[in-house]
Amino acid sequence: MKQYIYFLTLLTTLSFMGCGENTTNPIVPDVTSIQINESNISIYSTDSTSYLSANASYTDGSTQDITNFVLWSSSNTDAATVSNNALTGGNGNGGDTQITIKYDRFSDTQPVHVHKLTSYSVLYPDVNTTGTYDGFRALGNFDNNETNRSIATHITWSADNGAVIEVKDDGNVSITFLSGDTNVTTTLFNETNTSSPIGPKSKIFTIN
């Protein structure tokens, strides 16, 4: 009886060992690289935010969007800053930087050129009576001969005499005027030298 049980068990064990197969294709494809999708990136120093994106490539040839999973950084924050994947010109008014994404042992870098603002003009609507006026805009000229490009960032609008300023995302500004003299001033990159081509510009609006 004993020998029979031992033999039966051994036979069952051996037959069990013989069956079944080992999977030899990975259940999950492995990451082979990560990359910033945009190349030859250039922006203007006063543009609104540009959004970059990143993908991961896998051993099975597929790709996945990993924009929100990687760490973004800029090597020269005076030229441009990157917060998550949002790219904006820095406080230095132009320059070059390297944007890097990093995840674990993977990384990728792309150069970014930021065009410098060389001069600008301000468009003012006609202001005759008290009330709110749209259409205040600043237009910039850049070092690549781009002209009259709407200025969306690094510009400060200020006004006295109790005027209320609303700056919109696209760079357009509306101002609510009261009666009297109102001085509207624009400042770019905190430049205080009025003789500079990007220095402060002011205009007085008189409403009786």
Add this chain to the structure above:
Amino acid sequence: MENTSTLKKLLFFLLFTSSLYSQSLLYIGTSIGAYHESFDTDDDISLSTSIANFKIGYGNRKNYAIEFILDYMPNKSKIFSSSGTYDGDRYGFNIALVKAFDFDIYALPFIKAGFGSGYMKINRNMQRKLSYGSYNVAAGMFLPINATLDVELGYEYRYVSYQSINTISQSLQYDAHANSVYCGINIRF
């Protein structure tokens, strides 16, 4: 002086051997078996290998016992590693409670339940090791050879839950069901 030392050694040896033959309830054991694991996926993902273990137990052969088990499984699958490389051998540790029954027949049937964990090396760009947890139940029988030696035959089912695999965009976690049959010996002190 030398005679005293020899006498002490002799006394110690006699005490030691007699203690082994007393009802200390301690036992050690080892076994080998066949192991087959199927993953909870739409694709047919499976692993077949052998399993070896070494254990230390405490308890009565005819009643309750607790076992601390180290297991080892050679591995020739590529379930988690990148193409071209195999997953590493598996090393695990389990704790199981045993309940044996004495029906006054030759064999002593038993059931076991326990849990454990383990790990294996994998070859992925962001992961070099994968751990897993498991719950296990088993049934089988002890076949006593004499007062200190018995053969153990058993079947074990394991539910295995693996550590997540990081693919950057998502974290993928897999579970598997494993069946094994094994044969081993236990030495009871």
